[in-house]
Amino acid sequence: MTYEEILSVVNETSVSQDLQTIAHKVIQNERITQQECLTLFTEAELGFVGILADFVRFRTNENIVFFNKNLHIEPTNICIHNCTFCSYSKKKGDPLCWEMSIDEMLEVISKIPENSITEVHIVGGVHPDRGINFYCDLLKAIKQIRPSIQIKAFTAVEIDFMAKKSGFFISEILQKLQEAGLQTMPGGGAEIFDETLRAKICPSKTSSERWLKIHETAHKIGIPTNATMLYGHIEQFEHRVDHLTRLRDLQDKTNGFQAFIPLKYKKENNYLGIEHELPWSEDLRNFAISRVYLDNFKNIKAYWPMLGKELSQMTLEFGVNDFDGTINDSTKIYSMAGADEANPNLTEEQMITLISKVGRTATERDSLYNIITTH
Ligand code: V47
Ligand code: SF4
Numbered sequence: 440m441t442y443e444e445i446l447s448v449v450n451e452t453s454v455s456q457d458l459q460t461i462a463h464k465v466i467q468n469e470r471i472t473q474q475e476c477l478t479l480f481t482e483a484e485l486g487f488v489g490i491l492a493d494f495v496r497f498r499t500n501e502n503i504v505f506f507n508k509n510l511h512i513e514p515t516n517i518c519i520h521n522c523t524f525c526s527y528s529k530k531k532g533d534p535l536c537w538e539m540s541i542d543e544m545l546e547v548i549s550k551i552p553e554n555s556i557t558e559v560h561i562v563g564g565v566h567p568d569r570g571i572n573f574y575c576d577l578l579k580a581i582k583q584i585r586p587s588i589q590i591k592a593f594t595a596v597e598i599d600f601m602a603k604k605s606g607f608f609i610s611e612i613l614q615k616l617q618e619a620g621l622q623t624m625p626g627g628g629a630e631i632f633d634e635t636l637r638a639k640i641c642p643s644k645t646s647s648e649r650w651l652k653i654h655e656t657a658h659k660i661g662i663p664t665n666a667t668m669l670y671g672h673i674e675q676f677e678h679r680v681d682h683l684t685r686l687r688d689l690q691d692k693t694n695g696f697q698a699f700i701p702l703k704y705k706k707e708n709n710y711l712g713i714e715h716e717l718p719w720s721e722d723l724r725n726f727a728i729s730r731v732y733l734d735n736f737k738n739i740k741a742y743w744p745m746l747g748k749e750l751s752q753m754t755l756e757f758g759v760n761d762f763d764g765t766i767n768d769s770t771k772i773y774s775m776a777g778a779d780e781a782n783p784n785l786t787e788e789q790m791i792t793l794i795s796k797v798g799r800t801a802t803e804r805d806s807l808y809n810i811i812t813t814h
Pocket of ligand 2: 518519520521522525526527528563564565596641644
């Protein structure tokens with residue numbers, strides 16, 4: 440859409456004065472307030488937020504849509520926490536639990552042909568017996584067999600446990616992991632920052648304040664990270680706005696977040712007891728409003744194994760410019776929660792086709808968003 444076409448939609452008489460004011464601010468690259476973000480959630484129709492998000496997406500990234508070639512490893516699903524939305528964690532002794540040794544993880548990596556992936560993404564449950572030494576040994580061993588591979592690993596929740604178990608400060612843990620080969624951190628464990636909701640859905644987990652502190656510390660020592668938001672469960676729009684605001688504030692301070700990833704709550708096999716997942720139109724509105732509000736985030740990522748390939752492709756029209764990775768089939772966190780992608784896997788060609796079909800330039804990136812190839 441041209442600038443004039445956007446303005447004509449925004450200025451239509453059916454659009455409320457409040458929404459028109461918000462749209463004019465967005466178009467002029469002025470920051471919108473928390474209250475205005477809430478107004479978008481409560482009042483704006485999908486088409487309206489879609490136009491604004493697409494405008495911001497193009498201003499920020501033109502037609503580039505990133506993907507990377509990566510492998511997910513989930514070392515264990517044994518976890519000390521009991522998050523009620525989690526379909527994946529098990530206690531020791533449960534027939535559905537697993538714990539991979541370092542050798543087993545190395546075997547998975549060594550089976551992947553050299554240079555066919557650039558990143559390994561490692562996230563799992565918080566295993567009570569595994570601490571900083573185990574994870575440093577793992578990272579060093581990976582670097583030894585594949586020196587060029589970039590390692591994105593450990594949520595703030597896993598980092599928090601490594602610090603508590605060892606007695607080291609967060610900064611010391613992060614430095615040790617960095618020395619062992621950690622390059623970036625994923626955005627998991629953020630869930631929803633509102634403390635009252637957190638007490639209901641993940642009571643024992645790292646607090647919101649500490650999650651933000653761990654990411655701030657990582658940014659300070661040169662480890663870029665991602666941020667997520669789990670939505671579509673018991674939260675209200677106000678809680679999403681609060682969550683996004685805390686992220687936007689930290690990003691103003693550090694500029695260390697690389698991408699924001701909204702994670703849609705999936706309902707199967709967990710104790711939260713939500714009967715219905717959100718309709719796709721609400722997913723798209725959530726992506727679009729996040730794109731508009733997080734004006735200091737360069738990338739908004741759709742995690743396709745959870746959303747499904749078709750809905751993920753649609754998000755590209757609603758602010759998304761990052762399609763995550765080709766991901767081999769070992770990730771279980773969403774398949775156990777009922778995601779369609781039981782064995783998520785997209786070849787590079789399939790990924791490029793999905794992106795190109797909506798008129799975008801599929802662009803392979805590394806973990807630090809350096810461009811590798813443009814298709
Ligand atoms: O923190 C758990 C979520 C997260 C469910 O940074 C669920 O590149 C939906 O953060 N329904 C971990 N979501 C995964 C994660 C992630 C994934 C991909 C890429 C990146 C990245 C990060 O998974 C948890 C939690 O929010 N989760 N259970 C569920 N039932
Ligand atoms: Fe453990 Fe993460 Fe599941 Fe919570 S969401 S129970 S921390 S694996």
